[in-house]
Amino acid sequence: MKKLVGSLKEAIKLCGLEDGMTVSFHHHLRNGDYVLNMVMDTIAELGYKEIKVAASAVFPVHEPLINHIKQGVVTQIDTNYMSGPVGEAISRGLMSNPVVFRTHGGRPRAIETGELPIDVAFIAAPSSDCYGNINGVDGPSACGSLGYAFPDAMHAEKVVVITDNLVNYPLTPISIDQTRVDYVVVVDSIGDPKGIVSGSTRITRDPVGLTIARYAAEVIEHSGLLNDGFSFQTGAGGASLAAAYYLKKFMKEKGITGSFGLGGITGYFVELLEEGLFKTLLDVQCFDLDAVRSIKANPNHQEISASFYANPESKGCAVDKLDIVILGATEIDTSFNVNVHTDSNGIIMGGSGGHSDTAAGSKLALIVAPLIRARLPVLVDRVLTITTPGDTVDVLVTERGISVNPKNEGLRERLTEAGLPVVDIHELKKKAEALTGKPNPIKTGGKVVAHVEYRDGRIIDTIKNTE
């Protein structure tokens, strides 16, 4: 069985790709990814039409998709996150078919249940052997975990590995193995290392961000959950990392050791692991070079699949074992619904990723956000787009006050007793509006450009075009 083929063109033909089929991509190379573009360019060149692109995320680097959409090569997009020109163009009404936004847990659910069948998965692989054993930890384009590529590899009809680092058989360690891979194509480069991982993620130095971070850590301190064996997830944003910095101080002071850190992993989490403050990292995606180094070398830094991370219909996902998560928001409303899909002009600039999965699974979901951003309140009557339903959000932390979801009365009392600036969310909104005035509502058009699908498959919102 010969899997190594001479070109992408040959691999695509061997896979039997046809008009109307679905091709998939993972996003571990993020804004450094060359693979989605090279595959879609080749598919366009070969004359295919009406392809559905199921990419776990779409980044600014994927701007060439716009032309493929205009040419009818791509007519559907299914993704968990979308930033940059593609999202902007779609918001302006580029596509006839609405984008389907899923979550990091909803995507593997849809793939495994057959709701999102994949005909050909194209998997960018930082290392591969000739038989398609791959990992993400070695090679010039090393990105660490390949977590989001697992469901595609497990369930796609055909799987094509694209690598710039072909090694002798057999590759070790193996992330996705030869039993899942049909063809291997070697290319000059699968990505730009500068776009794949940042050199190192850093905590914020902005005083507003630091205040939010300190409050967030104090909320956790008084939540009743900061005990030995607690588990934690935080994003790579500056304020989230700063919150982790304060949390670390509290853990050291109190002699508390956590069990696992989850999700996208940063060097900051690696430090917590290496200092013994957490016992394990469960890593679906590495955000920086320190995380890549660690996942390669440390047996307690475990690569996990997207299904393991967050699929609500797998036999058990890690978000359900999560105590505390810190999340961001572009908007949050007085019912605690959070929007991370659209910006203050209504334009698509993100997506859930694991936002709604972790909020639903964790015991304590904290939203950290500046109360006022670019002279607009973050807190509104009704978010334009619901990414994460308010009943899964526990606390909003801003620099001007902390609001607790009314469902958590006990927590509200504890935080108030601890002297934290707890404010009713409607009061907090008034505070913001006193400073900024009440912003004009965002104007959207009449065309549905995207559906927001919750992790369980329900459509919980739609996104309209902007004018």
Place this chain on the structure above:
Amino acid sequence: MKKLVGSLKEAIKLCGLEDGMTVSFHHHLRNGDYVLNMVMDTIAELGYKEIKVAASAVFPVHEPLINHIKQGVVTQIDTNYMSGPVGEAISRGLMSNPVVFRTHGGRPRAIETGELPIDVAFIAAPSSDCYGNINGVDGPSACGSLGYAFPDAMHAEKVVVITDNLVNYPLTPISIDQTRVDYVVVVDSIGDPKGIVSGSTRITRDPVGLTIARYAAEVIEHSGLLNDGFSFQTGAGGASLAAAYYLKKFMKEKGITGSFGLGGITGYFVELLEEGLFKTLLDVQCFDLDAVRSIKANPNHQEISASFYANPESKGCAVDKLDIVILGATEIDTSFNVNVHTDSNGIIMGGSGGHSDTAAGSKLALIVAPLIRARLPVLVDRVLTITTPGDTVDVLVTERGISVNPKNEGLRERLTEAGLPVVDIHELKKKAEALTGKPNPIKTGGKVVAHVEYRDGRIIDTIKNTE
């Protein structure tokens, strides 16, 4: 989601087991296994009937199965290997339904294609957390690789983990993960370490065995395959290990480094890895404590699934990448067909395991056997049971001569030129019979007690009862 249940009984009920269903087991605990018996005893106690047992192997320790068969609790067995009292009783006609013998590659093929659907897989786990992340490398019953359990975990309707070493969530490293496991049951002990792994496997000291081993190594030396990057598999038998000992000498003399060692792994192979003579071990099963220690610590010692190892219908199995395999035989015939299922009395005492898979996949399949064993020739006109078809066997090596399959004319010439005692297989048989006389044919009865299914699903032989 609570997976940890109080007893095996409870787990079985929660799984919805019904009469006529199929339960499965893996055999990494070998003759030390407590799990198959404790599960089947509980199933019997609960009053179930007509259960099919799909066990990757059956050992002497599983003698209690006989009573479950007599009581009608177990009415079908599907396995790759069977030694001890169960095989003897079946040979005497114990069961109404013939046993289905598969190969280590054929079993995952049958599971994945749906030919062998599993209702409940019971997986003995040397370590597990409360969510069913398991590995075989830690705990009092550590057995190393869990390779044969992977297809069961991936495809069974329900999966029950049985462990004697419950650790905090999340376990690392993870072999089979939480997304595949429904219930976890903690028991006092899953096995007897003395039966699970031998302290250390040793090469033979028997002069006949050493002669065979030296010839085998010389056949390899002159095969044209002993080049940098060659791959190799050998069993844990004394003569096979001795052949590896001589091979190692040749490799060192010639400065040759192999790529991978495959299959069941012994401490001897670990030595080759640690001395840099092989770069990687692909391990579906650890035979001794050295192998267990190595797979836990050495990233180049990779656990692989049964499908990765040998499934001919996966997208690529490792036996197809294998250069050389050394295998045993209880009988071999002048058409090079090999029997490792039945003994000289026709009684079931083994099975293919990976025998026919590796013979089919490798470039050079060597059978090593003493020409005369227990005063009977190993070489016969026609084996009683075909385990491995002769067209996949390349060379027979005995202490009294080497026979090359006529399909390998070039090899025969090279070995002859090298001065090895190459003999036509019919001549070799005459030699044996000159010493032992022509043995009486084995008498079998009229009842089919087992089917031998080849790796691709074809029935290639049947086994009759003995009288």
